[in-house]
Amino acid sequence: METTATTTMPIISKDELLKHYFGHRFLTRRTIELFPEKEFFEFSIGGMRTAAQLANELLSIAGPALKAIANSDDVPYIEPSVPASKAEYLKKWDEADEEIKTYWAQIPEERFPEMFNLFGQYNFPILHNVLYFIDNEIHHRGQMFVYLRALNIEPPFFWERW
Amino acid sequence: METTATTTMPIISKDELLKHYFGHRFLTRRTIELFPEKEFFEFSIGGMRTAAQLANELLSIAGPALKAIANSDDVPYIEPSVPASKAEYLKKWDEADEEIKTYWAQIPEERFPEMFNLFGQYNFPILHNVLYFIDNEIHHRGQMFVYLRALNIEPPFFWERW
Numbered sequence: 001m002e003t004t005a006t007t008t009m010p011i012i013s014k015d016e017l018l019k020h021y022f023g024h025r026f027l028t029r030r031t032i033e034l035f036p037e038k039e040f041f042e043f044s045i046g047g048m049r050t051a052a053q054l055a056n057e058l059l060s061i062a063g064p065a066l067k068a069i070a071n072s073d074d075v076p077y078i079e080p081s082v083p084a085s086k087a088e089y090l091k092k093w094d095e096a097d098e099e100i101k102t103y104w105a106q107i108p109e110e111r112f113p114e115m116f117n118l119f120g121q122y123n124f125p126i127l128h129n130v131l132y133f134i135d136n137e138i139h140h141r142g143q144m145f146v147y148l149r150a151l152n153i154e155p156p157f158f159w160e161r162w
Numbered sequence: 163m164e165t166t167a168t169t170t171m172p173i174i175s176k177d178e179l180l181k182h183y184f185g186h187r188f189l190t191r192r193t194i195e196l197f198p199e200k201e202f203f204e205f206s207i208g209g210m211r212t213a214a215q216l217a218n219e220l221l222s223i224a225g226p227a228l229k230a231i232a233n234s235d236d237v238p239y240i241e242p243s244v245p246a247s248k249a250e251y252l253k254k255w256d257e258a259d260e261e262i263k264t265y266w267a268q269i270p271e272e273r274f275p276e277m278f279n280l281f282g283q284y285n286f287p288i289l290h291n292v293l294y295f296i297d298n299e300i301h302h303r304g305q306m307f308v309y310l311r312a313l314n315i316e317p318p319f320f321w322e323r324w
Contacts (some may be wrong), residue, residue: 010172010173010174010175010176011172011174011175011176011179011271011273011274011289012172012173012174012179012289013172013173014172014173016289017173017174020290020293022296043209045308045311045312046308046310046311046312046313046314047311048308048311109172109173112241114172127173127178128182131182131323135186135300136320137301137302138297138301138308139301139303139304139320140298140304141304142300142301142302142303142304142305143300143304143307144198144304144306145301145305146207146208146210146305146309147308148208149207149208149209149210150207151208152208152300158301159294160300
């Protein structure tokens with residue numbers, strides 16, 4: 001995850017990346033919604049984490065990470081408390097959306113190439129920390145799609161983002 | 163996948179996005195490598211495609227799409243021929259790397275916001291067509307990770323990209 005000096009004209013704006021990210025967050029929310037309550041908390045494959053545990057990881061990163069970056073604060077990663085129902089997950093998901101918008105707005109473009117030691121342990125340029133957690137969401141949601149298929153539930157279309 | 167006008171300073175350069183993409187391609191290649199030959203072609207979960215079929219989709223997009231974009235050619239999507247062995251997949255993967263580098267270099271930054279009707283059917287800004295196929299690779303590789311776990315094989319670390 002090293003960065004290189006910008007040797008060419010940039011092609012993505014901060015606004016565009018946020019919009020792209022929110023397209024993914026919409027799709028992840030729909031994916032969570034499709035799980036039956038019980039299976040959301042209990043089903044997994046090959047000893048992996050449940051969909052609830054994967055969703056919880058996503059919740060523990062995006063909002064807290066952007067807050068830490070916006071405040072230039074290397075607070076440690078906090079294991080999130082586990083919501084007790086899918087409805088509570090979705091509520092937290094929506095709250096995280098607001099948190100992401102708030103802190104995203106507080107990180108100026110100029111800071112994206114800057115190194116930042118996220119959670120006191122991931123020392124990368126801010127841009128790469130951000131791309132990492134977007135990619136991590138796509139990765140784990142892809143795994144949730146397999147869980148849904150294994151449960152005989154049709155996942156959302158990958159291209160539906162709004 | 164609509165785009166917005168660039169209202170803020172851009173934060174990712176074309177070179178950075180390519181480097182980021184190649185980090186993912188490296189990880190996908192390692193994921194393919196870890197499958198046993200037989201399971202690569204035969205194993206799946208919940209009626210989904212096999213890892214070979216998913217990898218074949220990835221091969222049918224990246225190189226051909228960038229070639230079409232570079233040449234401003236709305237050739238239709240071609241169902242790829244299916245390689246007969248994992249070794250042949252890996253060879254095609256490496257060939258695609260070279261194709262991607264070649265055609266990426268031929269697409270100037272200025273074209274990324276331009277609409278392009280990829281394969282005569284996906285009419286989006288070039289940037290969003292490109293982000294789509296990077297995300298699609300992350301998505302399907304996440305699914306291959308579940309297949310590996312179900313086969314009791316440890317997938318690579320998500321953060322190892324080189």
